[in-house]
Amino acid sequence: MADAEYRLYYWPDIQGRGEFVRLVLEDAGAPYVDVARLPDEEGGGVPALMACLERDEVGAPNLAPPILQQGDFYISQTAAICAYLGERHGLAPDGDARWQALHLQLSIADFVVETHDTHHPIAGSLYYEEQKAEAQRRTSVFREERLPRFLGYCERVLSLNGAADGRWLVGADCSYADLSLFQVMTGVEYAFPNALAVLRDGYPHLFALCDRVRKRPNIAAYLASERRIAFNELGIFRHYPELDTTAVD
Amino acid sequence: MADAEYRLYYWPDIQGRGEFVRLVLEDAGAPYVDVARLPDEEGGGVPALMACLERDEVGAPNLAPPILQQGDFYISQTAAICAYLGERHGLAPDGDARWQALHLQLSIADFVVETHDTHHPIAGSLYYEEQKAEAQRRTSVFREERLPRFLGYCERVLSLNGAADGRWLVGADCSYADLSLFQVMTGVEYAFPNALAVLRDGYPHLFALCDRVRKRPNIAAYLASERRIAFNELGIFRHYPELDTTAVD
Numbered sequence: 001m002a003d004a005e006y007r008l009y010y011w012p013d014i015q016g017r018g019e020f021v022r023l024v025l026e027d028a029g030a031p032y033v034d035v036a037r038l039p040d041e042e043g044g045g046v047p048a049l050m051a052c053l054e055r056d057e058v059g060a061p062n063l064a065p066p067i068l069q070q071g072d073f074y075i076s077q078t079a080a081i082c083a084y085l086g087e088r089h090g091l092a093p094d095g096d097a098r099w100q101a102l103h104l105q106l107s108i109a110d111f112v113v114e115t116h117d118t119h120h121p122i123a124g125s126l127y128y129e130e131q132k133a134e135a136q137r138r139t140s141v142f143r144e145e146r147l148p149r150f151l152g153y154c155e156r157v158l159s160l161n162g163a164a165d166g167r168w169l170v171g172a173d174c175s176y177a178d179l180s181l182f183q184v185m186t187g188v189e190y191a192f193p194n195a196l197a198v199l200r201d202g203y204p205h206l207f208a209l210c211d212r213v214r215k216r217p218n219i220a221a222y223l224a225s226e227r228r229i230a231f232n233e234l235g236i237f238r239h240y241p242e243l244d245t246t247a248v249d
Numbered sequence: 250m251a252d253a254e255y256r257l258y259y260w261p262d263i264q265g266r267g268e269f270v271r272l273v274l275e276d277a278g279a280p281y282v283d284v285a286r287l288p289d290e291e292g293g294g295v296p297a298l299m300a301c302l303e304r305d306e307v308g309a310p311n312l313a314p315p316i317l318q319q320g321d322f323y324i325s326q327t328a329a330i331c332a333y334l335g336e337r338h339g340l341a342p343d344g345d346a347r348w349q350a351l352h353l354q355l356s357i358a359d360f361v362v363e364t365h366d367t368h369h370p371i372a373g374s375l376y377y378e379e380q381k382a383e384a385q386r387r388t389s390v391f392r393e394e395r396l397p398r399f400l401g402y403c404e405r406v407l408s409l410n411g412a413a414d415g416r417w418l419v420g421a422d423c424s425y426a427d428l429s430l431f432q433v434m435t436g437v438e439y440a441f442p443n444a445l446a447v448l449r450d451g452y453p454h455l456f457a458l459c460d461r462v463r464k465r466p467n468i469a470a471y472l473a474s475e476r477r478i479a480f481n482e483l484g485i486f487r488h489y490p491e492l493d494t495t496a497v498d
Contacts, residue, residue: 060349100309106326
């Protein structure tokens with residue numbers, strides 16, 4: 001696999017959904033080009049991303065980024081890309097457990113949508129400022145119901161799979177689902193530090209897992225590099241202080 | 250596979266996400282038990298579904314229904330179940346195209362969430378009546394932007410893959426993604442007949458595909474049977490006339 005070259009097409013200024021793919025590529029040590037982060041004049045930038053979306057070869061065109069290219073093979077949808085890469089690079093369990101890694105990944109993906117929709121409950125095409133009232137209402141439910149439910153589920157999965165003995169979400173080894181769980185938790189911690197601070201003690205396996213991912217050598221090197229884009233208020237995980245109040249409802 | 254017996258755990262009174270799984274099982278002619286539709290005293294009903302969610306064997310517990318059981322193997326997440334069944338029963342392409350079937354399925358799944366959230370933009374735990382104003386606003390964006398975008402994508406996929414020559418979403422044969430596309434289109438037609446009537450002529454390959462799925466012998470038999478639950482206002486696809494107005498905005 002060392003000579004495999006991947007091309008990732010994703011928005012150049014945010015972690016977004018592309019980050020889940022980057023983490024698998026980085027942990028695997030797989031060479032890749034983050035196409036839209038190259039200058040336009042070197043065939044990069046948003047024009048390259050747009051051209052990829054508009055490909056019209058026979059096959060399965062892609063609805064939205066991220067898109068992974070390997071030769072003439074293109075795949076989109078974050079969970080599908082992560083599973084594809086995970087299976088190729090030793091970051092997925094064998095046998096039927098690979099389906100369980102996928103169902104865990106899809107539960108994480110659902111939660112990513114829910115987290116995004118806290119600040120965009122009406123439309124992605126409108127600004128946050130155009131849906132602040134609805135965002136406040138949706139975020140209240142997110143903080144009180146949805147976030148604890150998701151954390152509780154992850155904690156239960158880790159406990160049942162033996163995380164206390166060094167195991168991971170599924171099976172004995174780290175998989176792409178673990179990397180994605182780290183990413184979503186890191187994002188939620190950025191967006192909702194107050195909400196998460198209150199909950200932290202209740203989910204020891206989950207937070208320990210995030211620490212274990214963070215310390216994996218390739219992940220640690222990546223997080224310290226310039227390749228890691230900082231969180232910002234253009235991405236999935238946005239810190240709007242008014243949505244992270246700890247006021248009693 | 251003829252002797253394989255599956256057990257599907259899903260809410261007994263709605264099509265919901267379980268319906269995507271049922272369509273794969275039905276098209277494949279795979280024997281299955283729709284567990285929660287059995288009487289409680291025969292080990293069915295919602296108590297059986299709850300017990301399945303609360304399993305605490307080592308492994309990967311499931312966050313939400315639908316859940317498919319085959320022996321001691323359990324898998325959840327609609328797209329993962331459909332892919333699993335599709336690959337076992339000749340309803341998925343071979344080789345790398347199987348990843349493209351998955352990315353198509355996940356794009357369909359995203360659209361299912363968007364369709365659901367038209368009537369529940371704030372919280373699944375609140376009644377529609379508690380979020381009607383927000384639903385009106387979200388649905389307006391859905392009808393004007395999101396629905397045409399999704400239909401346009403599907404039409405483009407079908408056109409590029411040669412639907413005019415009898416091919417399907419991906420590859421030469423019908424896959425689980427085609428069955429799911431039929432289901433979501435049927436649901437949108439139930440929920441938003443006015444919105445869809447206006448759009449219909451623009452997407453000939455898409456509507457032709459739905460007709461082809463509907464006429465597959467096992468699907469036609471299923472749709473005519475009592476196993477097919479009628480659409481209703483408890484499921485993903487709900488017909489609220491006030492959300493399907495054709496008034497000029």
